[in-house]
Amino acid sequence: MPSVGVVGGGQLARMMVPPAIALGIDLRVLAESEGSSAAIAATAVGDYTDVETVLRFAEGLDVITFDHEHVPQAVLAALVEKGVAVRPGPEALAHSQDKLVMRARLEELGLPQPEWASISTSAQLGDFLDAHGGSAVVKTPRGGYDGKGVRVVRSAGEADDWLDVGAPLLVEQLVSFRRELAQLVARRPSGELVFWQVVETVQEGGVCSEVVAPAPGSDGRFGQVAAEIASGIAEGLDVTGVLAVELFETTDDRLLVNELAMRPHNSGHWTIDGSTTSQFEQHLRAVLDLPLGDTGLRDKWSVMVNILGGPATGSIAQRMPRAMADQPAVKLHEYGKEPRPGRKVGHVTASGDDLDDVVFRARAASAFFEN
Numbered sequence: 001m002p003s004v005g006v007v008g009g010g011q012l013a014r015m016m017v018p019p020a021i022a023l024g025i026d027l028r029v030l031a032e033s034e035g036s037s038a039a040i041a042a043t044a045v046g047d048y049t050d051v052e053t054v055l056r057f058a059e060g061l062d063v064i065t066f067d068h069e070h071v072p073q074a075v076l077a078a079l080v081e082k083g084v085a086v087r088p089g090p091e092a093l094a095h096s097q098d099k100l101v102m103r104a105r106l107e108e109l110g111l112p113q114p115e116w117a118s119i120s121t122s123a124q125l126g127d128f129l130d131a132h133g134g135s136a137v138v139k140t141p142r143g144g145y146d147g148k149g150v151r152v153v154r155s156a157g158e159a160d161d162w163l164d165v166g167a168p169l170l171v172e173q174l175v176s177f178r179r180e181l182a183q184l185v186a187r188r189p190s191g192e193l194v195f196w197q198v199v200e201t202v203q204e205g206g207v208c209s210e211v212v213a214p215a216p217g218s219d220g221r222f223g224q225v226a227a228e229i230a231s232g233i234a235e236g237l238d239v240t241g242v243l244a245v246e247l248f249e250t251t252d253d254r255l256l257v258n259e260l261a262m263r264p265h266n267s268g269h270w271t272i273d274g275s276t277t278s279q280f281e282q283h284l285r286a287v288l289d290l291p292l293g294d295t296g297l298r299d300k301w302s303v304m305v306n307i308l309g310g311p312a313t314g315s316i317a318q319r320m321p322r323a324m325a326d327q328p329a330v331k332l333h334e335y336g337k338e339p340r341p342g343r344k345v346g347h348v349t350a351s352g353d354d355l356d357d358v359v360f361r362a363r364a365a366s367a368f369f370e371n
């Protein structure tokens with residue numbers, strides 16, 4: 001039985017469990033705490049920043065992979081030194097851990113991205129603003145997620161609190177975009193690479209709320225460009241496993257890379273129900289260097305809606321029966337997490353031939369879990 005260890009016990013690790021069972025993979029999870037989302041597979045609970053804890057967890061496992069990108073490089077290096085197969089590898093992961101590292105490397109690779117700079121003073125931010133029409137987006141290079149660590153600024157002093165910390169910041173042009181997209185790919189260590197169709201992602205307040213698969217109007221040249229960008233990144237950075245490339249479709253018809261995730265991603269949850277091979281199954285296949293699965297669509301359209309926050313009263317479980325009865329064709333996924341404002345506690349996916357109907361059914365099902 002091949003064995004895979006996942007560092008991190010969130011919903012991504014949880015959703016790897018069903019395909020692991022189906023494929024006969026021994027899946028083990030190092031969770032942050034008891035009662036994690038992936039508790040069903042959590043064989044260890046401990047601190048992923050502690051070298052000894054992670055080395056002990058890795059003993060006897062074929063491959064180590066991740067539910068998040070926060071494992072320190074020192075811990076990754078210790079795993080590699082012990083001969084553990086770490087996938088994606090530390091060098092690749094550095095590009096999803098630090099947005100400045102990512103921007104510099106994408107520039108070397110000649111891939112399209114917003115204009116950017118590394119800044120350490122408000123005067124440098126002022127210069128960037130002057131050169132870019134007076135507005136920009138400042139980002140903390142590390143540790144941001146769901147829009148935290150991202151700020152639109154219009155004057156040089158607006159990032160002073162972050163600059164006071166003493167580490168350089170990333171500043172980007174404020175991109176005028178029509179919509180946001182995500183291109184998901186999977187790559188094996190031996191080089192095989194597959195794509196799903198590019199999807200449209202809708203964000204509310206920096207958090208993904210809905211995904212439409214495939215992105216309307218993306219079948220032709222446009223989908224091809226997204227796939228070329230993502231394969232350039234997967235190969236250029238030697239990524240193994242699933243890679244999600246978040247893209248801006250600009251108002252002047254270009255695709256620019258926003259950021260990268262080297263693991264299954266929220267923009268790919270629809271694949272569980274809408275694709276022949278889900279991103280979770282594919283990630284396991286890819287990190288084990290097994291032949292990759294077909295990425296074809298099961299239906300013409302799939303729409304995923306996140307359940308953000310969850311019910312204000314009662315639990316998701318209590319709301320399930322009504323959602324099930326009202327929308328029997330919608331697939332419901334809950335993450336075993338306590339409801340909390342803004343928290344991703346589950347998602348729903350509807351699929352079918354008519355996009356309006358699919359959107360309606362997905363939203364109708366998710367509404368049972370709100371308020």
Ligand code: ADP
Pocket residue numbers: 114137139144145146147148149150172173174175176180203206246258259
């Ligand atoms: P996070 O790491 O929190 O996901 P992102 O870098 O993806 O942060 O930014 C969050 C959101 O902020 C994006 O989805 C997008 O809507 C907006 N955003 C980020 N960078 C830019 C930019 N350069 N121009 C315009 N909007 C941006």
